[in-house]
Amino acid sequence: MIFGIRYLSNKEKMAMIERGIDPGVHKATPKPFLSLKFGLLLVGLGIGLLVALFTVRGMFGSDITHSEEGQAVAIYFGCIGIFGGLGLIVSYVVEKKWFDNNKF
Template sequence: MDPALLIPIIVPLGFFALIFGIVYMQKKENLAMIDKGMNPKNMGSRGPEPFRYLKWGLLLVGAGVGLLIAYVADVNMGPDRNGKAHSPLYFALIAIGGGIGLIISYKMEMKELRGRAFSSLPSPSEP
């Protein structure tokens, strides 16, 4: 039997199993929370998360800058010995750019959280 014929059978079955597993685990988690006396509906709403969008934005900007740098470097270096493009350069610089974006996001979040912690402390003139 040709392995290519199994792909249209295995992919939908795998997708169905994935969806079934996710729903099953969510139901199991909800039942466990009910057994412990917790309300499962309260767990889904965590409130606004402004840093989540900052993190994704900086990750994508960093990956884009890494891709741009890789493209410029690839065009200026020319082909390698085998006449191929420098494809590992693209993956490396996208990962480095995304990592730098996440580090910047972390630094900004920590700076904001430290500012909030210090502003909540009482001033020395207050009793």
């Protein structure tokens, strides 16, 4: 199977060379804002966890019963989703502003 995959890959590259196409075109292009996107996502998740922690401690105090524990978990997951999404939205706004200012 490995031989077959390698054989077909080599055959494809040879066909590209015969047609005058550079076979190195398939390499991945760099994504300049990928680290910004993940950074803002993680910051948003961290802020969401902090907000959830303060919300749960403010609502329930230090003594949480078993029935209130389920509500606390829901608050944690909700805040993680909300603030993670806000981080991605901020990333989109920053990228859009940069692309609008640097038109090619």
